[in-house]
Amino acid sequence: MNAIDILVAEHGLIRQFLDNLTTALGKMERGEKIPKTFFEHSVLFSRELVDKHHHFKEELQMFTLLAQKHGGQFDTAIEGLRNQHENGRNHVAEIDYAKEGYEAGQESATTTLPEHLDCYISMLRQHINREDHRLYPMAREAYSAGEMEGLLVELQRADEKAGEGFFETNRDRVLKMGALLNG
Ligand SMILES: [Fe+2]
Ligand SMILES: [Fe+2]
Secondary structure, three states, X not given: OOHHHHHHHHHXXXXXXXXXXXXXXXXXXXXXOOOHHHHHHHHHHHHHHHHHHHHHHHHHHHHHHHHHXXXXXXXXXXXXXHHHHHHHHHHHHHHHHHHHHHHOOOHHHHHHHXXXXXXXXHHHHHHHHHHHHHHHXXXXXXXXXXXXXXXXXXXXXXXXXXXOXXXXXXXXXXXXXXXXXXX
């Protein structure tokens, strides 16, 4: 497995998480109530795995190396992706803020929570597709074997730093989210 394959595999888990969010949104649109615990797991998964871990790896290691490669040729694409990371954080902050009010049946939170959920899902799906089909293939082309190897070491270091059980905890969160929707 090379460095890019690791990031693609993380996208797989993030897609499963997004599938749960899509199911939850569909239920909300049909007037079903989603338990607050579902949103607690969602916010934790998004902050810990999507943002602090996956986006951090991309921004600090992969984007930086790619930006140095072709004298700014990729700068606009990278800037757009960074902005989407930031956008995602903002939507998740709003979801986190609205979840108590939603649980209590407050009018504004009942409106804003699905709105942010909808924006977050479509933005992140589009973002991941752009990376999988545009940016990552460009990186595979642009990096030398040595650079790819160096990137792999950096990504593995980030995995070690995340600590033992980090992926299991987050995989478990996605499973718990699914169970809450089927319960
Ligand atoms: Fe990204
Ligand atoms: Fe990504």
